[in-house]
Amino acid sequence: MPTLPLRVLVLEDHTFQRSVAVSMLQALGCQEVFEASDGAQALAVLEAVGQVDIALCDLQMEGMDGLEFLQRVGASGQVKSVIISSSLSADLCRAVHQMVTLLGLELLGDVGKPLDAQVLHDLLKKALAKPVSQQPPISASPLASEDAVREALAQRQLKAWYQPKFNLQTGEVCGVEVLCRWQHPTRGIIPPAVFMPVLERCGLLDELLFCQIDEALTLQTSARAQGFVLNIAFNLQASQLANSDLTAAIRHILVSHAAPGSSLTFELTESGLLEAPATSLESLVRLRMMGCRLSIDDFGAGFSSLQRLCQLPFNEIKLDADFVRNLEHEPRCRAAISSTLALGETLGMAVVIEGIETDAQRLQLLGLGCTQGQGYWYARPMAGDDFLAWLHRRNDREVSDQ
Missing domain, CATH: 3.40.50.2300 (Response regulator)
Incomplete structure (x- = not known):
């Protein structure tokens, strides 16, 4: 030996x-x-x-x-x-x-x-x-300065990037989530972990959201003119719901683009919604009254309250990616996914599965009855022009396969 x-x-x-x-x-x-x-x-x-x-x-x-x-x-x-x-x-x-x-x-x-x-x-x-005596982990990137982030926002360097949601069975694009990347003139693409905490601390999340909606609706119009109908989803912090001017500002942007509210979805993480005050509930109701869809993001990652889920006017659940990562080895993850699908059906809510990275995961999820998903198996986040080009390439392949 x-x-x-x-x-x-x-x-x-x-x-x-x-x-x-x-x-x-x-x-x-x-x-x-x-x-x-x-x-x-x-x-x-x-x-x-x-x-x-x-x-x-x-x-x-x-x-x-x-x-x-x-x-x-x-x-x-x-x-x-x-x-x-x-x-x-x-x-x-x-x-x-x-x-x-x-x-x-x-x-x-x-x-x-x-x-x-x-x-x-x-x-x-x-x-x-797989030796565990590896190099020490690289320390997290330091946060950008407040002045640099404010300038980036003013100069429209904080760009909307797009990651498709898709039908697990057909591969059809059924929506797109807007993410944010800092397109720095000298440093290239900077990830959100470097600047998003600064935006939140400085109360600039609403300004970023409005810029993203404006940019994304312009892309949506271009896509529609080329035959692609897209629902666009934006991440919204629960703290932003307390802004009494939020829904009015969103309505104004929609009107300026002649876009219906039904073309937008707002994704909110469940953790900030468990004790939502009346002002937050009013904003949620107003968004729904405008026709917007509301999605609970990362569902299952926090301490979910089924009572609050029934009370809040959401019509979509996005199941946290950890359930997919552990799907193969954890029977409880399969049970959680199946239960969430049943819950969604009972409450009349669509269920989107996040974090799909392999075809094996997609097939397992199909077997459980999942219909909508999102993840690197299908597409990574892309800049707007790259996303439109990706849609065309995908459409051309489908036409040539027919």
Whole structure:
């Protein structure tokens, strides 16, 4: 058996099972194997021997248990990755897996109990095939200055980009979401994380929204003249609903473009709507009275209130992308998607699935009864001219295939 360049810490309170784990790891060729009977002892071991590549961790034990141990080492860098060794039920294991990921640790997998040598061997190979001792993450881009963002807004450098929504079965475009990119004259395309928090802090979100609606309705008119009918969706923060002039300004832009309200959708994340005040509800009602569609974005990512969902005048649900990412391996995600589809049908609300990245996901969603989706499998966000060109290329392919 070749030597594996891995340092492993075994955290197990049962003496015999700990001995078995240590012997198995040594037999599999691990270079160094350390052991501890509870979390406190494991922390002391780490203090003495330094960083380890893997913690093979039981969860239930006397003293400091595995959960508290993982919380302690999550931000310390003392443990690079984790293998869970537990006899917990499948739903609890899934929750622990999520916790480990949120703590910033790499989860190699679950070896179960009693230990299976082949499963353990495969997880060790996984650690070597995808080393966790990677370069430190690149720090997040610093926020732009307020003056720079104000100038960018005044100079119309904050451009609308478009990502299509599509019919999962036919591939037909059934709408488009407007996103924002900063088209800097010297730095190129700047992502929204650099400037959106500044816009929000400075109370400039409404000004950006009105510019985007104006720009997008111009594109919508061009697309309609070329035979493409598009509903255009905009992201709206719940805090913007408190502006009593919001709906009047949107109505004015619609009139200036001779566009009906039904050509627009406004997407709001659910988290800001759970305690929506009366002024916010008035804005939502006015938008619907103008004919606009309202969509709850990232549904399921927060603490959804079904009561509020029934009270608020929404007619579309956009299901959070995490449900699609975990669709293949998480039965509960399949159940959540199916339940949301049934809820949407009962409430008369369309359901759009976000984050579709593979054809396998699309086919699984079709099997569950999904009809509308959005994601990189179909198209990435594009600038306006690129989007129109993309529509033409797609239409030309469909004509040539007939």
